[in-house]
Amino acid sequence: MTDDELVDALKALAHPVRLRIMRALTGAERNVGEIDEASGIGQPILSQQLAVLRNAGLVKTRKDAKLVYYRIDDSMLAKVASAAGQLGGLSATSVRQSRHPAPGVANFARLG
Template sequence: MKTESSGNLGMSAEALEKVASMFRVLGEWVRLSLLQELMSGEKTVGELVEASGQGQASVSKHLKLMYDAGLLSRRKEGVKVFYRLKDDMVFSLCQLVCGKLATDQKTREEIDFSI
């Protein structure tokens, strides 16, 4: 796709904004921790609150943002709401980033970036 401002190949400003929006969704550690919890499968909001140590309102806000971004799917069963990953793409991206951070950190060994 050509950019509007130049004849070079690349994404349009609109496409770049959509990519940036997805990175903003993924750019919060609480959301990443919730995604990490969902790696093992579907969980209720209550289970995610307990696992994350965050408040229910905070967890619900983050889950809604990720749901609206298309990262999660959800279903209701009675009064419980279950969330699960809609697409494993997020883990491929996280593995790329964590691999880069691990390589950069290799000599320091301060933080474990393995998933």
């Protein structure tokens, strides 16, 4: 994944309407009417935002007669999550352990 592709995908996900669309598509393939019903977004905004998600590679489409079905591109979303995790030093196989402050002790922000 190139930096430009990652930036486009992160921008696409960082919009409240597009995030609602992605949530509506979680675990399901839906046509535009079903996405509208599940998300309450409405036309033509829904079509515009689906185009942004499609251009960013976050959703795939399948046409069946006159209906277009959308689904999340799991492999692309996994690449985005992996790239974002690497920014914080995380990987798919490791999870950063969080610090727990000691009771009764002053805790200061750690810069570094």
